[in-house]
Amino acid sequence: MGGSTLQAERPYENTTPAAAQFDMNVDDTMVNVSELQKLGVNxxxxxxxxxxxxxTAGMVCKVPLKVLLAIKGFSEAKVEKIRSSARKLTGGTSHPFRTGTEVREQRKRCIKITTGAKTFDAILGGGVESGSITExxxxxxxxxxxxxxxLAVTCQLGFDQGGGQGKCIYLDTEGNFRPERIEKIADRFGLDADATLDNIIVARAYASDQQCELLKPLAALIAEHGPFRMLIIDSxxxxxxVDYSGRGELSERQQKLGQHLSAxxxxxxxxxxxxxxxxxxxADPGAMSLFAPVVKPVGGNVLAHASCTRIHLKKGRENCRVAKVVDSPSMxxxxxxxxxxxxxxADE
Incomplete structure (x- = not known):
């Protein structure tokens, strides 16, 4: 990672508590699965x-049993042996029951990444939060x-500047990623444009099944070539x-989408x-408004439940836009x- 990108100084002050005092990479669940070999897994x-x-060992403990059983050559006995070894590697951190104090300590690892606008950051409690999904x-x-x-740029800023001091993965499903846009944003924050682009890993997806497949190598990529702080999917x-356009395909679409969101x-x-x-x-034909058409997000309850924080973006006057937090567990x-x-x- 280019040092000039992550250490560049810029007078953008983050008003949230600095996350730099915590080691963001210390997490027993992130132990690489290669360590299982030491415990007898071939x-x-x-x-x-x-x-x-x-x-990672944590993922071995958390993925559904049927996912492991679907792997060729994996019997129930083998899966149990692998999971038992993974639990030993995680040192019990993957245990399902924890005290509220332990959860609070875990939450201290959370990083807030600035949107670039302080007013926007304020309604999010400091910025876009790590460890969860923001829609x-x-x-x-x-x-x-x-x-x-x-966000692909600001996640590379230092912690004291409202960033995550890490790289970004950008899954582009609509062909909207523009390197020249990144260059201008990087310049605003005083970052080297080439180094900033080098810290963004871009993948273009053309079908929903390809979009889902692209997630499989990400955990290994993040663990081996990090730190990564942001994963963006647009859209x-x-x-x-497109792939499930018929009314009769809605159920299958939601099932596939749900699995994707779970991953x-x-x-x-x-x-x-x-x-x-x-x-x-x-458009939401069932809703009434005197001033403007009422819209609702696509994806139904499956996407609504998966998103931890939900933001509605609206047009304002001229170049102004409005962000509204419509769902959040903490704000x-x-x-x-x-x-x-x-x-x-940026701020207005």
Whole structure:
């Protein structure tokens, strides 16, 4: 990772407590599955786990049993042996029951990544949170992709600047990623453009099944080539809407989407990265409004339940946009105005 990118100084002050005092990478659940070999698991079985997208001991403990049993050559007895070894490696951190104090200590690992606008950060409690899924939905030209590009840069800032001091993975499903946009945003924050782009890993998906497959190598990528602080998918639903367009396919679409979101949730929690999802919206004919058409996010309850924090982006006057927190476990409903500038998302 380019040192100039992560250490560049810029007068952007983060008003949230500095996360730098905590070692963000200390987590027993992130032990590489290769360590299982020391406990008697053979190398061939470990290779099969990695191929299935299971690259840490924590993931071995958390993935559904049927996922492990679906791996060729894995019997129930073998799976139990592997899981038992994984539990030993995690030192009990994967135990399902913890005290509230332990959860509070775990939450101290959480990183808040600035959106680029202090008013926007304020309604999010400091920024986009690591370890969970944040979803932003809205009509076209409301700033969804601009916010994505800004976060891809700000996650590389130092902790004291509101960043995560790490890299970004950008899954582009609509062909919207623009390196030249990243360059301008990097310049605003005083970062080297080339180093900033080198710290963004981009993958283009053209079908929903390919989008799902792209998640499999991510855990290994994050563990081996980190630190990564942000995973962006722009957008989460576009390819699913194309591949499952018939009314009779809705149930299958939601099932596949649910599995995809479950994998994203595990990835966010196990790797302590912020997962940021761009979502589309559609008109809500059942809702009434005197001033503007009412829209609702696509994806139904499956996506609504998976998203920890949900943001509705709306158009304002001229270049102004409005962000509204509509769902969050820790923050109340609130709105903030922001602007889209040459340097990305910023205060008005």
């Amino acid at each position: 190398a061939a079985d470990i290779a099969k786990l990695v191929e299935a997208g299971i690259s 932003a939905y809205g009509e076209f030209r409301t700033g969804k992709t601009q916010l994505s590009h800004t 989460i639903i576009a390819l699913f809407r 994203l949730t595990r990835l966010a929690e196990d790797m302590n990265i912020a997962v940021f999802l761009v979502n589309q919206c559609t 109340p409903e609130a709105e903030a105005q922001f602007a889209i500038t040459d340097g990305g998302i």
